[in-house]
Amino acid sequence: DIQMTQSPSSLSASVGDRVTITCRASQDIRNYLAWFQQRPGKAPKSLINAASSLQSGVPSKFSGSGSGTDFTLTISSLQPDDFATYYCQQYKSYPWTFGQGTKVEIK
Amino acid sequence: EVQLLASGGGLVQPGGSLRLSCAASAFSFSTYAMTWVRQAPGKGLEWVSTISGSGGTTYHADSVKGRFTISRDNSKNTLSLQMNSLRPEDTAVYYCVKHTGTTATTCDFWGQGTLVTVSS
Numbered sequence: 001d002i003q004m005t006q007s008p009s010s011l012s013a014s015v016g017d018r019v020t021i022t023c024r025a026s027q028d029i030r031n032y033l034a035w036f037q038q039r040p041g042k043a044p045k046s047l048i049n050a051a052s053s054l055q056s057g058v059p060s061k062f063s064g065s066g067s068g069t070d071f072t073l074t075i076s077s078l079q080p081d082d083f084a085t086y087y088c089q090q091y092k093s094y095p096w097t098f099g100q101g102t103k104v105e106i107k
Numbered sequence: 108e109v110q111l112l113a114s115g116g117g118l119v120q121p122g123g124s125l126r127l128s129c130a131a132s133a134f135s136f137s138t139y140a141m142t143w144v145r146q147a148p149g150k151g152l153e154w155v156s157t158i159s160g161s162g163g164t165t166y167h168a169d170s171v172k173g174r175f176t177i178s179r180d181n182s183k184n185t186l187s188l189q190m191n192s193l194r195p196e197d198t199a200v201y202y203c204v205k206h207t208g209t210t211a212t213t214c215d216f217w218g219q220g221t222l223v224t225v226s227s
Contacts, residue, residue, distance in 0.1 A: 034213040036152075043202055043217040044144075044152065055215055087152055091213040094166045096142075096154035 002026050002090050006099035012107040017078045021102045023071045023088035032092035035064055035073045038101075039084045047086075048073065078104070109133050111218030113203045118224045123193050129186040129203030129218055137161070137181040140206040142214060143188050145199035145223075155201070156188060159210050166210070171197075193225045 003026035013019050023033065031051040036044040046055045048064040051071055061076045075082055083106050088099040115127040127143070143155040156177035157166045165177050176189045186203055203218040 032213075038152075043219050045217065046213075046215045049207065049213050049215070089152070089213065091211075094154075094157065095168050096157075096213075098152045098154070101151045 001095055002029060002092065002097050004088055004090055004097050004099040006086075006088055006102050008102060009100065010103040010105060012105050013078055014107045015078055015080060018074065018076045019078060019104060020075075021073045021086055021088075021104075023066075023073070023099050025069045025071075025090055025092075028068050029090045029092035031067050032090055033064075033066065033071050034089045034091060035062075036087045036089065037082075037084050038087065039081070044087065075104075080106075109205065109216045111203045111205060111216065113201065113218045113221040116201065116221030116223045118226065119193055120227050121194060121225055123225070124189070124191045125193065125223060127188040127190065127201055127203075127221060127223070131184045131186065131203075131205070134205070136179075136184040139208065140210040140212065141177075141179060141186045142204045142206065143177060143186075144202045144204055144214075144217075145197075146202070146220075147196075147199045150199075153199070157206075157210055158186070164210060190223070193223075195225050197223060198225045199223060 033051045035048040038044040052064045085101045085103045110132045112130045142157040158177045174192045200220040202220045204214040205216040207215045
C-alpha cells in the first residue's frame with residue numbers, strides 16, 4: 001500500500017496568515033493527489049484533485065502543487081472558516097490511502 | 108444540487124450485521140463510481156469500498172474484505188454497504204462519496220455520514 005505522510009500534524013496561525021501543508025507519498029503517484037477540508041462535526045469537503053486543480057466553487061486562496069512524491073497545499077490569507085483539518089489522499093491505486101491530517105488552529 | 112443522504116447506521120452487537128444505504132439525487136448516478144469512506148471517533152479518514160458506475164467492478168479494503176459488500180441499484184439511484192460480522196473497530200461515521208468519473212478518479216462530493224456503533 002502507498003503510505004501518505006502529512007506535515008505538520010497541527011499548526012497555529014492567525015487570521016490573514018499564509019500557511020503551507022506538505023504531503024509525501026511513499027512511492028511515485030504522479031499527480032493522483034487530492035486534498036480535503038473537514039470542519040469539526042462536518043463531512044469532508046473536496047478542495048483539489050490532480051494535485052493542483054481546484055474543485056468547482058473552491059476559492060482561489062487554496063492552491064496545490066507537486067508531482068511524484070512531494071505535494072503542498074497552500075492557503076493564502078487564512079479566514080476564520082479555514083480553521084479545520086486538512087487531509088491529502090492518493091488515488092493512483094487501490095487501496096486509497098489518506099494522510100493522517102493537519103489541524104489548522106487559531107493562534 | 109448534488110445530494111447524498113446516508114442512512115441505516117445505529118448500534119449493533121459484535122458479530123451482527125447492518126446495511127447502509129445512500130440515496131443520490133441531482134446527478135446522473137449510473138455515470139459515476141461511488142465509494143464509502145469511514146472515520147472512527149477522533150481519528151482520520153479510511154477508505155472502505157468502491158464500486159464502478161455499472162456495478163461490475165468493486166474494491167474493498169483488506170480490513171473489511173469478506174465481511175462487507177458494496178452494491179448499487181442504478182434504477183433507484185441508491186448505493187449500499189452490507190456489513191456482516193461487525194467488530195468494535197468498525198465503529199465509525201460512514202460517508203457516501205461521489206467520484207468525478209470512473210473508479211480511476213477521486214471524489215468531489217461527500218454525503219453527511221451515518222454513525223455505526225459496534226458494542227455489546
